[in-house]
Amino acid sequence: MKKVTAFVGSARKKHTYEAAVQFLSNLQSMGDIEYEIVRLSDYQLQPCRGCKVCFEKGEEHCPLKDDRDVLIEKMMASDGVVFASPNYSFQVSAIMKTFLDRLGFAFHRPRFFGKTFTSIVAQGIYGGKKIVDYLDFVGNGLGFNTVKGSCITTLDPMTEKQQRKIDKVLAAQARRYYARLEKPAYPVPTLIQLMFFRLGRTKIGLELDDSFRDYTYYAEKGWLDSDYYYPTRLGVVKKGAGKLFDSVSASTTRAR
Ligand SMILES: Cc1cc2nc3c(=O)[nH]c(=O)nc-3n(C[C@H](O)[C@H](O)[C@H](O)COP(=O)(O)O)c2cc1C
Numbered sequence: 001m002k003k004v005t006a007f008v009g010s011a012r013k014k015h016t017y018e019a020a021v022q023f024l025s026n027l028q029s030m031g032d033i034e035y036e037i038v039r040l041s042d043y044q045l046q047p048c049r050g051c052k053v054c055f056e057k058g059e060e061h062c063p064l065k066d067d068r069d070v071l072i073e074k075m076m077a078s079d080g081v082v083f084a085s086p087n088y089s090f091q092v093s094a095i096m097k098t099f100l101d102r103l104g105f106a107f108h109r110p111r112f113f114g115k116t117f118t119s120i121v122a123q124g125i126y127g128g129k130k131i132v133d134y135l136d137f138v139g140n141g142l143g144f145n146t147v148k149g150s151c152i153t154t155l156d157p158m159t160e161k162q163q164r165k166i167d168k169v170l171a172a173q174a175r176r177y178y179a180r181l182e183k184p185a186y187p188v189p190t191l192i193q194l195m196f197f198r199l200g201r202t203k204i205g206l207e208l209d210d211s212f213r214d215y216t217y218y219a220e221k222g223w224l225d226s227d228y229y230y231p232t233r234l235g236v237v238k239k240g241a242g243k244l245f246d247s248v249s250a251s252t253t254r255a256r
Pocket residue numbers: 010011012013014015016017086087088089090091122123124125126127128154
């Protein structure tokens with residue numbers, strides 16, 4: 001049995017919520033899936049004040065007291081996660097953005113490895129595809145295995161043709177997502193993933209010290225010396241590329 005949790009960034013139970021339900025029901029028809037829908041509007045989330053204490057000292061020192069950790073715990077307890085948002089003024093909704101800002105420290109110190117991610121964006125007319133790309137980028141940044149998300153067009157009143165298109169899009173997305181859930185949770189990184197890891201960790205190792213939480217986190221995880229975030233078998237080409245990324249990062253960091 002696999003657990004999938006959808007985080008919905010619309011305060012009303014309409015198109016975004018319904019798309020999440022439909023996607024999750026599609027998944028359930030494919031295998032043994034338990035799901036939960038988390039409506040972010042049911043939780044307390046305060047806007048980030050930008051103090052950067054989470055980056056520098058650790059997220060436990062954040063002055064805001066809200067439901068951030070409850071939501072993170074829900075992600076940690078899931079095999080798969082979905083971020084679903086309406087398109088508001090060509091971006092995610094404010095609730096979704098507040099949630100993402102509350103996770104800001106986790107882009108520095110990613111932690112959702114081995115879990116599958118996708119996104120759903122509900123739009124009236126235009127702009128949703130870029131938001132899908134943005135959310136998928138966020139999923140990668142947090143460490144998830146990301147499955148390309150979907151944008152659905154929901155201009156009211158909905159036509160039958162529009163609804164059929166949505167059904168098709170969400171069915172195909174569920175198939176992709178289910179296939180990813182069934183694959184090994186810790187895949188060999190792509191060259192791009194490897195590059196981001198090696199450039200970042202070399203810079204952290206050289207530029208920071210143990211007064212910075214990013215440094216101690218990387219040190220605790222063994223990331224200052226490891227091939228990648230998790231144990232993996234790099235082939236000859238990726239091994240060589242990894243060393244090259246380390247040395248490029250070292251020389252650009254020293255030249256700064
Ligand atoms: C404040 C606001 C801004 C919106 N901005 C856009 C937009 O930029 N582009 C667009 O295509 N639709 C836009 N819409 C339409 C919504 O994305 C669309 O109605 C969506 O289905 C709403 O999701 P919901 O049914 O879950 O509330 C906007 C709606 C609202 C309320």
